[in-house]
Amino acid sequence: MADGSLPAASGPPRADAWRRLRRDGTSMAGAGCLLALVLVACLAPVLAPYDPIKVAMRERLQGPSARHLLGTDQFGRDILSRIMYGARISLAVGLIAVGIGLGVGATLGLVAGFSRRLDYPIVALMDVLLSFPQILLAIAIVAALGPGIFNAMIAVGIGAVPGFTRLARSSMLSIRERDYVESARALGATSARIVARHVLPNALAPLIVVATLSLAGAILAAAILSFLGLGAQPPMAEWGAMAADGRGFIAQHPHIATFPSLAIFVVVLASNLLGDGLRDALDPRLDE
Numbered sequence: 001m002a003d004g005s006l007p008a009a010s011g012p013p014r015a016d017a018w019r020r021l022r023r024d025g026t027s028m029a030g031a032g033c034l035l036a037l038v039l040v041a042c043l044a045p046v047l048a049p050y051d052p053i054k055v056a057m058r059e060r061l062q063g064p065s066a067r068h069l070l071g072t073d074q075f076g077r078d079i080l081s082r083i084m085y086g087a088r089i090s091l092a093v094g095l096i097a098v099g100i101g102l103g104v105g106a107t108l109g110l111v112a113g114f115s116r117r118l119d120y121p122i123v124a125l126m127d128v129l130l131s132f133p134q135i136l137l138a139i140a141i142v143a144a145l146g147p148g149i150f151n152a153m154i155a156v157g158i159g160a161v162p163g164f165t166r167l168a169r170s171s172m173l174s175i176r177e178r179d180y181v182e183s184a185r186a187l188g189a190t191s192a193r194i195v196a197r198h199v200l201p202n203a204l205a206p207l208i209v210v211a212t213l214s215l216a217g218a219i220l221a222a223a224i225l226s227f228l229g230l231g232a233q234p235p236m237a238e239w240g241a242m243a244a245d246g247r248g249f250i251a252q253h254p255h256i257a258t259f260p261s262l263a264i265f266v267v268v269l270a271s272n273l274l275g276d277g278l279r280d281a282l283d284p285r286l287d288e
Contacts, residue, residue: 027277077083100157213275
C-alpha cells in the first residue's frame with residue numbers, strides 16, 4: 001500500500017463472535033445480571049425506598065419485612081437502599097481499577113514486546129510485583145497511601161497491572177513475527193503504525209476477556225479492603241464495608257451481613273460467566 005502498511009489481519013468475525021455469545025445461555029444470563037446491576041446503580045436515587053445513610057435508631061436491627069424488604073442494620077438504615085447505592089460504588093471501583101490495570105499493563109506489555117532494550121526491566125518489575133499475592137500487594141499500597149475508596153481503586157488497579165502486562169507482551173511477541181507484520185515493516189511502516197494497525201486489533205480480544213474476568217476480582221478485592229477498614233469509610237454504603245458492619249451481629253441478626261455478601265457473590269458470578277462466554281466467543285480456534 002502507498003502508506004507502507006497492510007490491512008490488519010482480522011480475528012474471528014464480529015458477527016460470528018456475537019452469534020456464539022448469544023447461543024451461550026449462561027453468558028447471556030451473566031450479561032443480563034450485570035446490566036440489571038448497572039441499571040440499579042444508575043437509578044438508585046429513584047429506586048431506593050430510603051436514604052442510605054440516614055440513621056433511625058428506633059428501627060435498628062429489624063429483620064426483613066414489608067416496610068424494610070431486607071431489614072435494617074444496627075443504625076436503623078435500610079439495607080436494600082444501601083445495597084442499591086453500594087452497587088454504584090462497587091461497580092465503579094471495579095471498572096476504574098480494571099481500567100488502571102488494563103491501560104498501564106497493556107502499554108507496558110506492548111512496549112516490552114516491541115522493544116528488546118526495555119523488555120528485561122519491565123519483565124523484571126512485573127516479576128517483583130507478581131511475587132506478592134494481589135490482595136497483600138493492595139493492602140500494602142493502601143497502608144502506604146492511607147485508607148479510602150480512591151486509594152483502594154489505585155491499589156487494586158496496580159495489583160492488576162502485571163497480569164495485563166504479561167498478556168500484552170506475549171501477544172506482542174507472537175504477532176510481531178508474523179508475515180503481515182514483516183511485510184508492513186519491509187514496506188516502511190513505522191513502529192507506531194504497526195502497533196496500531198496490526199498488533200492492537202489482534203491483541204484486543206484476549207485483553208477484553210481478561211478485563212471482564214478481572215472485574216470480578218477487582219470488585220472482590222475492593223470489598224475485602226473495605227471489610228478490613230482500608231477501603232470505603234463510614235457512612236459510605238459499600239458492600240464490603242456493609243458486610244464488615246454486620247459481622248458483630250451475625251449470630252442474632254445474620255441478614256445485616258448476608259445480603260451485602262450475596263450482592264458481592266452475584267456480581268462476581270455474573271462477571272465470571274460473561275468472561276467465560278467472551279473467551280469462547282472470541283477464541284479463533286473455534287472456527288476451525
